[in-house]
Amino acid sequence: MMRILYIAFLLFGLSSCWPTAFMNPNDTSYPEEWKQFYINPIEVGSPTAPSNYGATLSENLRTGIQNNTRLKLSSKLNDAQVQISGIVAAYSTAPNAIQQNDQVAQNRLTISVNFTIITPTKGLEEIKMTSTRFSDYGAGEQLVDVENRLIEEINQQVVQDVINKLLSNW
Secondary structure, three states: OOOHHHHHHHHHHHOOOOHHHHOOOOOOOOOOOOEEEEOOOOEOOOOOOOOOHHHHHHHHHHHHHHHOOEEEOOOOHOOOOOOEEEEEEEEEEEEEOOOHHHEEEEEEEEEEEEEEEEHHHOOEEEEEEEEEEEEEOOOOHHHHOOOOOOOOHHHHHHHHHHHHHHHHOO
């Protein structure tokens, strides 16, 4: 009997913490007047980033915001209530886990993007944020071989950071 009560209490506790905002995109904490968003092409300011990384991240942002919020993509900058621009500030790889005899066990790809979110509906309010994310890969792997997978993992995290900022208390 105690086990059933314990399980019921645990399930109730976990369900009360469940992130319902992500399960229901129409239940958001940003203003109702926000209907459309526009993403300026993400600039690549890091010389080590792939030349197409800005376009890839821009497309991931468009898809992520459309799929996880009630905002619709605007084809015109002036029609959007939320305008997002960004620049890739850092794109680097470095040893992460050093073992005995200075042997590298893992490397880490780190990407940092500076975003500016402008909301003309609230008197041109401007929010600046930086998202720095990383993904590790084995020392025996070449970056060229795993780079696309790592970029995909990192981009998912960066997109979630931007969505979290949009859903935060405005």
